[in-house]
Amino acid sequence: MMISAEEHRLTNQESIILIAVICMAVVPHFTHTNIWITLFFIATLGYRMAAILLPQLLPGKLLLFLITIAAVGVVVVNHAQLVDWRVAVDLLIVMLGLKLLELRKRRDLYIMLFLGYFTIASNFLFNQGVLLAAYLFVVVVGLTAILLETSRSRSLQRPLKTVGLSLSLLLQAVPIMVALFLFFPRLSAPLWSLGIDQQRGTTGLSDTVSPGSISELIRSRAVAFRVDFEGAVPAPELRYWRGPVMWESDGTSWTRGEPLLQRQMKYTAQGEPLDYSVTLEPSGSRWLLALDLPDATPPHAVMQPDFQLIADKPVTQRLRYQMRSHLHYNTGDLPASERRRALQLPANITSRMRELAQRWENEAQIQNHGRNENHAAVVTGALRFFRQQPFYYTLYPPLLFDNPVDEFLFESRRGFCEHYASSFVTMMRVAGIPARLVTGYQGGEINPLGGHLVVRQSDAHAWAEVWISGAGWQRVDPTAAVAPERVERPFDIDFDDAGIVGSPIQFTLAQSGFLKRLARQFRLGRDAVNASWHRWVLGYSKQKQGRIMDQLGLGFAKGAAIAIVASMLVLIFVIAALLWYRGRERVDPVQADYLRFCSRMARMGVVRLPYEGADSYAQRITEQRPDLKTAVDEIIRLYSSLRYGEANDAHGKSELHRLVRAFHA
Amino acid sequence: MALSFPYRKCRADKDGAAHVAVRKIYIFPTRYGLLYGLLVFLILLISVNYANNPGFLLTFLLAGLGIVAMLHTWRNLVNLRLLTGRAAAVFAGQPATYEIRVRNSRESERPNIRLRLPAHDDVEMDLPAATTQSLTLHIGITRRGRQPLPQFKLSTHYPLGLLRAWCYVELEMHAVVYPAPGAAMPLTGDADHHSLDYKERSGGGSGADDFIGLRQYREGDALQQINWKTYAREQGLHINLFTVSSARSYWLEWDSLPGMKTEERLSTLCRGILDAGELQHEYGLRLPGVEIKPASGESHRHQCLTALALFGKE
Numbered sequence: 001m002m003i004s005a006e007e008h009r010l011t012n013q014e015s016i017i018l019i020a021v022i023c024m025a026v027v028p029h030f031t032h033t034n035i036w037i038t039l040f041f042i043a044t045l046g047y048r049m050a051a052i053l054l055p056q057l058l059p060g061k062l063l064l065f066l067i068t069i070a071a072v073g074v075v076v077v078n079h080a081q082l083v084d085w086r087v088a089v090d091l092l093i094v095m096l097g098l099k100l101l102e103l104r105k106r107r108d109l110y111i112m113l114f115l116g117y118f119t120i121a122s123n124f125l126f127n128q129g130v131l132l133a134a135y136l137f138v139v140v141v142g143l144t145a146i147l148l149e150t151s152r153s154r155s156l157q158r159p160l161k162t163v164g165l166s167l168s169l170l171l172q173a174v175p176i177m178v179a180l181f182l183f184f185p186r187l188s189a190p191l192w193s194l195g196i197d198q199q200r201g202t203t204g205l206s207d208t209v210s211p212g213s214i215s216e217l218i219r220s221r222a223v224a225f226r227v228d229f230e231g232a233v234p235a236p237e238l239r240y241w242r243g244p245v246m247w248e249s250d251g252t253s254w255t256r257g258e259p260l261l262q263r264q265m266k267y268t269a270q271g272e273p274l275d276y277s278v279t280l281e282p283s284g285s286r287w288l289l290a291l292d293l294p295d296a297t298p299p300h301a302v303m304q305p306d307f308q309l310i311a312d313k314p315v316t317q318r319l320r321y322q323m324r325s326h327l328h329y330n331t332g333d334l335p336a337s338e339r340r341r342a343l344q345l346p347a348n349i350t351s352r353m354r355e356l357a358q359r360w361e362n363e364a365q366i367q368n369h370g371r372n373e374n375h376a377a378v379v380t381g382a383l384r385f386f387r388q389q390p391f392y393y394t395l396y397p398p399l400l401f402d403n404p405v406d407e408f409l410f411e412s413r414r415g416f417c418e419h420y421a422s423s424f425v426t427m428m429r430v431a432g433i434p435a436r437l438v439t440g441y442q443g444g445e446i447n448p449l450g451g452h453l454v455v456r457q458s459d460a461h462a463w464a465e466v467w468i469s470g471a472g473w474q475r476v477d478p479t480a481a482v483a484p485e486r487v488e489r490p491f492d493i494d495f496d497d498a499g500i501v502g503s504p505i506q507f508t509l510a511q512s513g514f515l516k517r518l519a520r521q522f523r524l525g526r527d528a529v530n531a532s533w534h535r536w537v538l539g540y541s542k543q544k545q546g547r548i549m550d551q552l553g554l555g556f557a558k559g560a561a562i563a564i565v566a567s568m569l570v571l572i573f574v575i576a577a578l579l580w581y582r583g584r585e586r587v588d589p590v591q592a593d594y595l596r597f598c599s600r601m602a603r604m605g606v607v608r609l610p611y612e613g614a615d616s617y618a619q620r621i622t623e624q625r626p627d628l629k630t631a632v633d634e635i636i637r638l639y640s641s642l643r644y645g646e647a648n649d650a651h652g653k654s655e656l657h658r659l660v661r662a663f664h665a
Numbered sequence: 666m667a668l669s670f671p672y673r674k675c676r677a678d679k680d681g682a683a684h685v686a687v688r689k690i691y692i693f694p695t696r697y698g699l700l701y702g703l704l705v706f707l708i709l710l711i712s713v714n715y716a717n718n719p720g721f722l723l724t725f726l727l728a729g730l731g732i733v734a735m736l737h738t739w740r741n742l743v744n745l746r747l748l749t750g751r752a753a754a755v756f757a758g759q760p761a762t763y764e765i766r767v768r769n770s771r772e773s774e775r776p777n778i779r780l781r782l783p784a785h786d787d788v789e790m791d792l793p794a795a796t797t798q799s800l801t802l803h804i805g806i807t808r809r810g811r812q813p814l815p816q817f818k819l820s821t822h823y824p825l826g827l828l829r830a831w832c833y834v835e836l837e838m839h840a841v842v843y844p845a846p847g848a849a850m851p852l853t854g855d856a857d858h859h860s861l862d863y864k865e866r867s868g869g870g871s872g873a874d875d876f877i878g879l880r881q882y883r884e885g886d887a888l889q890q891i892n893w894k895t896y897a898r899e900q901g902l903h904i905n906l907f908t909v910s911s912a913r914s915y916w917l918e919w920d921s922l923p924g925m926k927t928e929e930r931l932s933t934l935c936r937g938i939l940d941a942g943e944l945q946h947e948y949g950l951r952l953p954g955v956e957i958k959p960a961s962g963e964s965h966r967h968q969c970l971t972a973l974a975l976f977g978k979e
Contacts, residue, residue, distance in 0.1 A: 110697045110700070110826070114700060114701065114704045117704055117708070117723075117727065118704060118707065118708065120723060121708040121711060121712070121720055121723050121724075122711075124712075124717050124719040124720045124723065125711070125715060125717065125720075128717070128718070128719045133719050133722070136723075140723070140726065140727075144730065144825070147824075147825045147826060147827075148823075148824050148825065150826055151776070151777055151822045151823045151824055151825055151826035152776040152777050152791055152823065153776060153777045153778075153779075153789040153790050153791045154790075154791050156776075165824070169730060169733055169734070169737070169824065169825075170726065170730060172729075172733045173726055173727075173728075173729030173730040173732070173733045174726070174729065175729070176725065176728065176729030176732055176733070177722060177725040177726045177728075177729045178725075180721075180724075180725035180728060180729070181718075181721055181722060181725050184721065184725070186713075186716065187713060187716070317716065537718050537719065537722065538718050538719070540718055541716075568732070572732060572736070575733060575736055576736050579736055579737070579740050580740075582773075
């Protein structure tokens with residue numbers, strides 16, 4: 001009695017390969033799942049591998065049941081209050097672990113493979129990077145190769161060939177994937193919510209600034225956003241990307257304070273506008289970044305009176321928006337309420353801070369010969385103070401305690417941009433000049449391969465704005481006074497070299513060794529791939545799809561249906577035609593000529609018998625038709641030598657062809 | 666008229682080969698294929714809900730893989746040729762075997778070629794490029810006569826096991842089913858209807874040859890062979906019969922087995938042929954309307970047994 005294929009036990013080799021590929025699919029989850037889940041999976045894995053050597057270790061039904069209860073317990077305990085997507089993923093991993101223990105037969109193998117595909121999909125909920133996608137494609141190739149091998153009657157025992165076949169099948173599926181991706185209708189609202197939208201731990205600007213908050217951010221090489229300029233890219237020192245504006249200080253940290261009264265936003269632009277589009281990475285907050293100063297509001301966003309762009313909802317998905325900015329501007333008058341807030345001071349202003357401000361005012365008065373419009377001169381004086389006194393720009397500033405501004409200005413004098421900016425704003429306010437703290441990004445790196453600008457978290461920056469009568473709000477960057485390189489060159493610190501507290505930052509020079517250039521090229525190349533991935537895959541939205549449909553002259557739902565059906569039909573036809581072409585039977589020309597000869601003979605009344613070889617056929621012909629002997633002998637001799645002999649020459653083939661064509665009764 | 670499902674079949678052409686034509690192939694997901702469809706749908710739901718574009722890519726890649734697999738499954742069968750091979754003769758009740766030769770004239774392998782008779786298990790193989798290989802189909806229970814090969818299914822699960830393509834094949838092929846061997850032939854009988862007509866021994870009654878029985882005396886029988894003991898008991902004149910290793914010639918006759926039903930007679934004759942063949946005797950067979958002259962050897966045996974197999978059937 002035959003055993004049906006599904007009941008076949010898996011060989012050790014099959015089990016090991018399957019387990020390895022499944023592990024490849026699960027491993028990316030280890031970066032975010034609970035440690036106990038990870039340990040559970042690794043434990044089941046180890047146990048299963050041991051069971052390959054000692055099959056009696058495979059657990060029975062009761063033990064498996066108990067382990068299942070324990071595993072579900074681990075998941076529940078670790079998510080006591082939380083019911084969201086992560087629970088589902090943890091359960092999935094636990095299930096995979098359990099299924100590993102149960103893996104014995106063909107049937108289990110299919111279940112395992114499908115769980116593997118599902119695990120791959122679940123990875124994308126946590127990370128959508130191009131690197132992970134490429135890695136997971138490799139895993140898909142692996143899983144599909146196992147499917148291929150399983151569907152054969154006997155194992156091929158040539159893993160590379162199977163993997164190649166799997167890759168070839170998947171590549172044939174790619175055109176279908178692209179067509180479906182383009183035309184499958186996208187929704188703008190989710191079907192249900194399991195709380196995945198609240199992304200945790202995303203780095204980005206926050207709505208408070210305290211000493212150290214930005215220097216923490218700049219250790220991250222993560223991309224904050226990318227910009228495509230329509231015209232020329234402005235110079236680095238003009239690339240100030242405006243983020244949250246801070247109005248209120250409690251002496252240690254800065255916050256935005258009360259919302260400003262809404263008013264008509266107007267400023268006088270000086271010079272040509274700059275058009276560009278920004279692709280913002282998900283930040284979990286509502287800030288939309290734009291060049292100082294924005295002159296447009298993206299959809300589903302508002303512009304605050306302090307020129308911040310705020311989206312209606314936190315940015316949890318990559319967002320692309322068109323922007324227009326003016327680099328030179330005059331914001332005009334300052335309403336009384338805003339002036340009051342721009343002069344707010346914390347309680348911990350020390351006397352030496354007041355003295356310093358007073359000194360700057362006096363110097364300005366002397367400079368301006370007693371004229372009253374000395375605010376601009378006070379600003380210059382303050383910047384001169386930062387430049388001339390021994391201030392250092394460092395990522396590792398000494399810790400500051402109760403009164404960071406005072407301590408920084410008079411004692412430590414080592415700090416990062418938020419130290420400079422916040423103390424500058426405080427001092428301006430002490431000197432009676434309306435000022436506010438602006439956070440955002442500065443600079444960014446142009447990717448020569450993609451032609452776009454990449455702004456990273458490491459480009460995070462803080463600067464000051466002061467209101468000067470007649471000129472309006474003016475940007476002042478005290479950091480530039482201390483470390484002008486910060487503003488002029490891409491900010492690219494070698495963090496490993498700068499670990500000592502208080503050590504000044506060494507800015508990377510553009511030409512610093514072949515290896516560094518190579519590393520930089522590599523990084524730029526990777527970023528170009530990333531940018532395309534973002535633009536064409538991650539950024540493909542309902543809006544973009546709508547635009548494509550419009551260009552094709554199709555409506556939304558009906559159009560999508562037509563497009564999907566039409567493209568599928570075309571693609572299936574093309575693939576089928578290619579397969580047909582590759583698989584068509586090539587008739588050997590020698591055999592074709594022989595068959596033609598046979599059919600001519602048949603018309604003359606000597607039909608070749610199915611079992612009859614060429615020689616015996618020839619003999620029978622000559623018995624019946626002695627008159628044809630010479631011609632038939634010649635043809636049969638040539639045919640035999642071409643087909644069975646060593647001779648395989650082109651000349652012989654064409655000769656046979658000629659003879660058969662010329663053969664007539 | 667019987668209601669028949671109007672499906673397409675691959676029938677043997679005049680050369681006896683059945684060609685799997687493009688439009689004779691059916692295709693349907695296996696249960697794993699249905700599960701796979703469910704999986705793709707689930708991933709699609711998740712991707713739609715979270716507007717997850719890499720998830721969409723994966724969904725559509727897997728969907729595309731399914732569609733491509735459909736073409737490949739179909740392609741794995743199309744243009745195959747099935748030819749008849751040997752169909753070994755068997756005795757009634759034994760399984761009949763049919764050798765089916767599958768010809769792949771393509772320059773690529775065709776893995777997982779399966780044949781299946783209704784109510785039987787699949788037999789399968791991987792068919793290498795440009796070759797002809799055989800699979801053997803079995804029919805479990807057989808009855809005397811010509812057992813034709815029923816319509817069978819040619820199918821494949823390759824390349825992913827998610828889809829099954831199949832077609833129905835009819836080949837002109839028969840296995841001859843001999844009668845099941847019955848009880849041994851009675852050795853004695855009427856002079857006109859004796860079942861075993863041994864060629865009498867030329868030598869005397871001694872030697873290594875075994876005494877196997879008596880028969881009535883006929884004119885011309887050698888005196889040395891007369892069994893005097895039976896004659897003394899007044900049971901009539903008989904002669905001794907002995908087996909010998911050298912060939913003897915006799916007839917196996919339908920008419921020597923009166924009072925039996927047809928099948929029983931045939932079974933008994935079948936046994937007689939087998940025994941005679943084993944003893945390497947020459948034997949002939951006489952059935953109503955059939956006479957096969959005494960001979961020996963494998964093909965003679967087959968001829969006789971076939972005559973029994975087909976008796977009254979054609």
